[in-house]
Amino acid sequence: MKQYKIAILAGDGIGPEITAEAVKVLKVIEERNDVSFELLPASFGACAYFESGSAFPHQTKAICDEADAILKGPIGLNHEDSKRIPIDEQPERGALLPLRRRYNTYANFRPVSLPKSLAHFSPLKPEVIGEGIDLIIVRELVGGLYFGEKEMGVNDAGLRYVRETLEYDEAQIYQIMQQAFKLADKRRKLLHNIHKSNVLKSSVLWNEVMEEVAKEYPDVQVVNMLVDAAATALCLKPTQFDVMVMENMFGDILSDQGGGILGSLGLMPSACIGPDKAYYEPSHGSAPDIAGKNIANPYSMIGSVAMMLENSFDMAAEAKNVWAAMQGVFADGYSTADLSKPGSGVTMISTVEFGDKVVEKL
Amino acid sequence: MKQYKIAILAGDGIGPEITAEAVKVLKVIEERNDVSFELLPASFGACAYFESGSAFPHQTKAICDEADAILKGPIGLNHEDSKRIPIDEQPERGALLPLRRRYNTYANFRPVSLPKSLAHFSPLKPEVIGEGIDLIIVRELVGGLYFGEKEMGVNDAGLRYVRETLEYDEAQIYQIMQQAFKLADKRRKLLHNIHKSNVLKSSVLWNEVMEEVAKEYPDVQVVNMLVDAAATALCLKPTQFDVMVMENMFGDILSDQGGGILGSLGLMPSACIGPDKAYYEPSHGSAPDIAGKNIANPYSMIGSVAMMLENSFDMAAEAKNVWAAMQGVFADGYSTADLSKPGSGVTMISTVEFGDKVVEKL
Ligand SMILES: CC(C)[C@H](C(=O)O)[C@@H](O)C(=O)O
Numbered sequence A, B: 001m002k003q004y005k006i007a008i009l010a011g012d013g014i015g016p017e018i019t020a021e022a023v024k025v026l027k028v029i030e031e032r033n034d035v036s037f038e039l040l041p042a043s044f045g046a047c048a049y050f051e052s053g054s055a056f057p058h059q060t061k062a063i064c065d066e067a068d069a070i071l072k073g074p075i076g077l078n079h080e081d082s083k084r085i086p087i088d089e090q091p092e093r094g095a096l097l098p099l100r101r102r103y104n105t106y107a108n109f110r111p112v113s114l115p116k117s118l119a120h121f122s123p124l125k126p127e128v129i130g131e132g133i134d135l136i137i138v139r140e141l142v143g144g145l146y147f148g149e150k151e152m153g154v155n156d157a158g159l160r161y162v163r164e165t166l167e168y169d170e171a172q173i174y175q176i177m178q179q180a181f182k183l184a185d186k187r188r189k190l191l192h193n194i195h196k197s198n199v200l201k202s203s204v205l206w207n208e209v210m211e212e213v214a215k216e217y218p219d220v221q222v223v224n225m226l227v228d229a230a231a232t233a234l235c236l237k238p239t240q241f242d243v244m245v246m247e248n249m250f251g252d253i254l255s256d257q258g259g260g261i262l263g264s265l266g267l268m269p270s271a272c273i274g275p276d277k278a279y280y281e282p283s284h285g286s287a288p289d290i291a292g293k294n295i296a297n298p299y300s301m302i303g304s305v306a307m308m309l310e311n312s313f314d315m316a317a318e319a320k321n322v323w324a325a326m327q328g329v330f331a332d333g334y335s336t337a338d339l340s341k342p343g344s345g346v347t348m349i350s351t352v353e354f355g356d357k358v359v360e361k362l
C-alpha cells in the first residue's frame, strides 16, 4: 500500500469550511484505493499569526517539510483588518510567499475551465462560450516583482519613495517554459506566450528563451500576445486559448480575470509545483465576508485535491472522477449561494451539502 | 477668435485612416464655432522610423512643442515585423514613451463607456450590463516599471538576466490621486483605488498617499481593491465602478480588459494630460491586419477629439455633441466590419462612411 503524508493548511476566512469538504473527498479516495493518506493539519496565515505571532510558524514548516504534498486553503484578512498585522507579517508576505519560496514552486497551473453545462455561471454570452472554455494558465510563481528587492525611504528631495525590482534570469524562464511547452504538447499543441516586450526588457529576455525552448517542441504552435491584448482577448474570445504562459504578476491578474469570465473565483483550483514538492490551493482569497456561513462553494478546494491526486500521487483516473463528480452535482441543478444568482433556477445547498453530494457521486 | 495649433500624428497601421475621420470632425467644429484649428501633420511611429531612422524625429518634436494639443493615432507593427527595428527604436520605446516623458503626461483618462444601446457589442450578458457601463480608468502614465532603469546582462553564474525597477515617489502618486479624486468628486463621488499592497511595497506607499489625499475630499467614498480582484470584478459586475485609479502597468492591463468588456478596443479613446500639454490617443494598437481596408471604426479617434475639445479647448458642449453624434450613428443601426459581427442585424459601413455619418449628425 502506498502511504502519503498530506499537510493540511486550512487557512483563514472560508478556508476551514471548504478544506473540510476537500478532506471528505480525500477519505473516499483513500477507502477505495490501495493508498493511505496521513493528514497533518497545521496552522498558517492570519490565524497562525494571531495564535503564535508568526503567519508561517516553525511547526508548520516542519510539517510541510515532511509531507508528500500540501493542501492549502485561502489566507488573508479584509483590507481594514489586515492593518492589525505589521506589513511584513501579513499572511501574504509572512506565509504565502515564504511557502512558495521554501519549496521553489515555480510552476503554477491554473485551469480556467467551464463546461458548456456550467455556462450559466458566466457573465459572458453563451455564443462567446460556445462549446465551453477550457484553458490553463501557466504562471511563473517565484520570480519577478514578487520576489525582487524592495526599498522604501526618503530621497534627496525629501520625498518618500519606493523602489522594487523585477528580475528574471534565463534559468528561471527556461524551467517555466519547459513546463508550459510540455503541457501544450500533451494538450492541443497551442501555446500563447503572454508578454509585454514592447515596454519591458524582462519580456525581451522572456521571449528569447521562449524561442529557444520552442525549438525542442516543433509540434507546438506558439502565438505571441501582449499582456494587454490578452486581457482584451480573454473577454472577447476565451475559446481561442488552450495553454497560456506568463510571468508572475501577469499571471496573478489574468488568472483572476479568468475567474471573472467563469463567473467566480470559486471555480479556480490550482497546483503550485516545485522540483521536490508541490502544494495545491484555490486561486481565490479567504472571502471574510461570507466566512462561517456555510455558503462558500468548495469546488476550488476539491479541485485542488483532484490536481494533487493527478500530480503528486499519480492517480489521474481518480482525479477525473473527482472533476466529474463535482460537475455532476452542478449538472443535477445544485449550487451554493456564493455562486448561484437568485432566480437562476438552481437549488441552493450549503457548503457541507455540496461536499456530501460530491462524495455520494464518487 | 481663438486660434489653436493641433499636431496630428497619424501613426501606423489603421492610424491614418481613422485620423482622417477625426480631422473631418475637427473641421466641422471649427466652421461653426469662433475658433480656428491649425493642423500640423507630423511623422511618428514605425513609419517615421522607416522614413528617417527615428520613430520620433526632431521635426515632430518641434511641431509638438509648439502645438496647443496633440492628436495621436495608434503606432506599432505586428510581432514579426517589429523585429525589423532595433529594440530601442521600436515605436513604443522610441516614440510613445518619449512622447509621454517629454510632456510629462502623467494622467491618462480612459473612459470605458457602453450605453445600453450599444450593449450588443459586448461579450457580457445584458443583465451584467444593466443600464450601461460608464466608468473611467485614471492611469498613472509616466512612472513605474515603464520608466524605471533597466539592465540586461550575464550574471556571475554565466546566465543571461534582466533587472528592471518599479519606482514611485510621493509626489508622483499625489498628483495622479489629485486628478482621480477631483474627477470622482465631479462624478458619482465613488473612487476605486486599485493596488496590490499585499505584495508590492509600491502599493503600500501608493495607499498611504491615497489616504492623505482622501482627507481633502471627504465627500468621495474610497473603495480599496486588489488589482487581481478588480480584474475579476470588471467581468462580473462592471457597473459597480465609476472612477478607478491605478499605477501605470495595472492601468495598461485593466484598461484593455475594459475594451474587452465593451466588445472592442475600438471603443476606447483616451486623454493623456500633463502640466502644460496634453495629447489624445486611442487606447488600442495599430491593427496592422486590418489596415488599409477601410473597415476600422474611427470611434476611438473621434472620441479622442471629443476629449481634446473638452480638456484642451474648454468646449465641453461640443464634446458632448460629438459623443452624441457617434452614438447616434450606432443607434441608427450602422457599424463597421471590425466591430459588428455578421448576423448581428447592423448595417455595415466603411471607416469613411462612419466618419461622414458622424459629420452629418453634427
Ligand atoms: C494572496 C496573493 C499574494 C496571491 C498572489 O498575488 O499571488 C493571490 O492573489 C494568488 O493569485 O495566488
Ligand SMILES: CC(C)[C@H](C(=O)O)[C@@H](O)C(=O)O
Binding pocket: A198, A199, A228, B076, B092, B096, B252, B283
Ligand atoms: C503601445 C504600448 C506601449 C502602450 C502602453 O503599454 O502604455 C499601449 O498599450 C497603451 O495602453 O497605451
